[in-house]
Amino acid sequence: MTHLQEEFLSELKSKAKLTVAEYAALYNKHSKLAIEHEKNxxxxxxxxxxxxxxxxxxxxxxxxxxxxxxxxxxxxQ
Structure with missing residues (x-):
């Protein structure tokens, strides 16, 4: 799972200051990816x-x- 965590962290670091809604959108995106990974x-x-x-x-x-x-x-969420 670490590669998904690294991708999420990388995306967080690559963005300028985010709003709460933007953080939530990124969280939702990466949470869905992680859930799919676990199901697979x-x-x-x-x-x-x-x-x-x-x-x-x-x-x-x-x-x-x-x-x-x-x-x-x-x-x-």
Whole structure:
């Protein structure tokens, strides 16, 4: 899964300052990719969703580093 996390981090770093909505859109895009990856590797739907969300939110939290901003981004999910 690390290649998907690296792609997400790279995309976050390549953008100038993002709005909350733009962060949420990137989160949604990469979360869907991670979920599909997990399903393609044999995970059940619930497990794929849990793992895909976990991988994606971990990258976002490390990158943003602001709990209030994370809460606002996640509220748009």
């Amino acid at each position: 590797n044999g995970a059940s739907e619930p497990k794929a969703k849990a793992m895909g969300d976990y991988y994606t939110v971990s990258v976002l939290s490390d990158f943003v580093g602001n709990d209030d901003l994370i809460d606002r981004i996640m509220a748009l």
